[in-house]
Amino acid sequence: MxxxxxxxxxxxxxxxxxxxxxxxxxxxxxxxxxxxxxxxxxxxxxxxxxxxxxxxxSLGPGASDEPGFAAKATRELAAKQAIAQAARELVRPGMTIAISAGTTTYAFAATVTDVEDLTVVTNSTDTADLLFDALPRSSQVVVTGGVRTRSHALVGPVAISALRSLHVDLVFHGFHGFDPKAGFTCPNLAEVATAQAMIDCGRSLVVLVDHTKAGVVALAGVVPLSRADVVVTDSLLADQDRAALSEHVPDVVVAPVGPR
The missing domain is CATH 1.10.10.10 (Winged helix-like DNA-binding domain superfamily/Winged helix DNA-binding domain)
Structure with missing residues (x-):
């Protein structure tokens, strides 16, 4: 070539x-x-x-560029499924968990539909629709409310107020990118405070990010890498990026993905 x-x-x-x-x-x-x-x-x-x-x-309009939910859902499907299955191992019956909006977290939500006595708090309209129909009768979904963004996240004062009144065992959160200096980032300023409120309502933070998010610095920083208790990523992540995560995060789970 x-x-x-x-x-x-x-x-x-x-x-x-x-x-x-x-x-x-x-x-x-x-x-x-x-x-x-x-x-x-x-x-x-x-x-x-x-x-x-x-x-x-890609350039796009800049660091604030954010593809819609449908566009992102078609990307890195194998990695997202592997991450979702690995994250599922952390969930037990009787838990209360929070799931953020996003396509990787949506893939994860689809894996917990058989968990009994599970309470799921979410600010994702897609995840709420999925789980309302799929969860066992002993489980329940709590939706934060708020203003819906392009990524189908419910954000703003209503969502933040709801999250500040709740307490969950695990928060499963996705991000647009991560970097040792910038931390976990997102391109939408409107989502930052809501993301922080969701993270704060949990005893532990589990971050779900595929290998393409490494080194991507979006417009707004949400939390430093050290805020995560667990990061679940995929085996296509470069060794140096895995090492960088391990310097800041106590537990980095690598889900196997076949070679391209």
Whole structure:
């Protein structure tokens, strides 16, 4: 493959998935990681992608860009399913858990539909609809209320007030990106205070993030990496990113995903 063909392939992949990891595309294209880094640097110089640590992201309107729920739901399906199944191992009958809005957390919600005596607090309209019909009669769903965002999250004063009055065992939360300095981030300022209120209502925080979120710094920081008690990610996460998480988080669970 000629350099211009390789860069065109890289650009199409970034535009399709929103982000690429150097280690992933180097393996897929059969070239060295250094070659991919140079290609991404050239694409960044041309203003076609945004170079980030370990890979590149699409430009979009900027760090506040947030695809809709339907668009995000089609990305990294295998990784999301693996993460969801691994996170399911943390749930026991009789627990009260909170589940944030997002496609990875939605995949996780689908795995708990057989848990008896489970109480689920959520600010996701999609998760609420799923669990209302699927949970056993002994379980229940509590919806925070609030104003719905593009990602189908219920946010704002109503949601925050509800969350501040609740106490849950585990909070399962997804994020747009994570970085050792920036922490866990999201692109929507309206969601930050609600996310923080949900995190604060739990005894423990379980973060669900796939490998494409590493090094992605969105507009708003929510909490530092050290705030998480557990991070569940997938085996496509680069070794250096896994090590960076382990420096800040007591328990990093890596769910196996087959090679691409």
């Amino acid at each position: 000629l350099p211009h063909q390789r860069r065109d392939t890289l650009l199409k992949e970034v535009q399709a998935s929103g982000a690429v990891r150097v280690v992933d595309v180097a393996d897929a294209l059969g070239v060295s990681e250094m070659t991919i880094r140079r290609d991404l640097e050239e694409l960044d110089r041309l203003g076609l992608v945004r170079r980030v640590h370990g890979g590149a992201t």
